[in-house]
Amino acid sequence: xxxxxxxxxxxxxxxxxxxxxxxxxxxxxxxxxxxxxxxxxxxxxxxxxxxxxxxxxxxxxxxxxxxxxxxxxxxxxxxxxxxxxxxxxxxxxxxxxxxxxxxxxxxxxxxxxxxxxxxxxxxxxxxxxxxxxxxxxxxxxxxxxxxxxxxxxxxxxxxxxxxxxxxxxxxxxxxxxxxxxx
Numbered sequence: 001x002x003x004x005x006x007x008x009x010x011x012x013x014x015x016x017x018x019x020x021x022x023x024x025x026x027x028x029x030x031x032x033x034x035x036x037x038x039x040x041x042x043x044x045x046x047x048x049x050x051x052x053x054x055x056x057x058x059x060x061x062x063x064x065x066x067x068x069x070x071x072x073x074x075x076x077x078x079x080x081x082x083x084x085x086x087x088x089x090x091x092x093x094x095x096x097x098x099x100x101x102x103x104x105x106x107x108x109x110x111x112x113x114x115x116x117x118x119x120x121x122x123x124x125x126x127x128x129x130x131x132x133x134x135x136x137x138x139x140x141x142x143x144x145x146x147x148x149x150x151x152x153x154x155x156x157x158x159x160x161x162x163x164x165x166x167x168x169x170x171x172x173x174x175x176x177x178x179x180x181x182x
């Protein structure tokens with residue numbers, strides 16, 4: 001969400017998500033509960049652009065999402081016949097529903113975007129090396145939303161550079177803490 005400042009609240013962290021509130025003075029309808037994030041996507045890809053999109057879900061799927069039983073690790077977005085689809089997202093079956101009423105955990109799910117956004121995404125993915133990956137899944141105003149990003153694959157040396165940079169900043173922070181503790 002560009003331009004928004006977030007304050008994290010530890011109140012709902014025990015339920016499997018992080019609640020973020022919008023700027024002070026806004027209504028409670030703008031709370032966002034993060035359900036799942038795809039940290040591997042940030043490790044494997046450079047994220048160029050981000051989009052927020054809705055999902056078409058069945059009743060047992062949204063109940064499982066509210067329980068936090070989602071895995072985005074190997075997920076990807078594919079555009080077929082003018083529609084965007086989310087593939088390989090694992091939403092566990094809802095525990096309180098019978099086997100007959102439950103959903104298939106890894107079925108493809110339709111992503112709700114404007115037609116112009118779908119066309120733009122389709123054009124971008126035609127370029128060599130670009131793909132669309134889900135970055136996080138969250139609840140906003142009671143509706144399930146997915147943040148997708150246009151991604152470029154990282155080379156192995158890019159991944160090593162990112163790890164080295166992260167280790168260096170961690171060592172600097174540790175050294176600062178040690179100086180302040182003395």
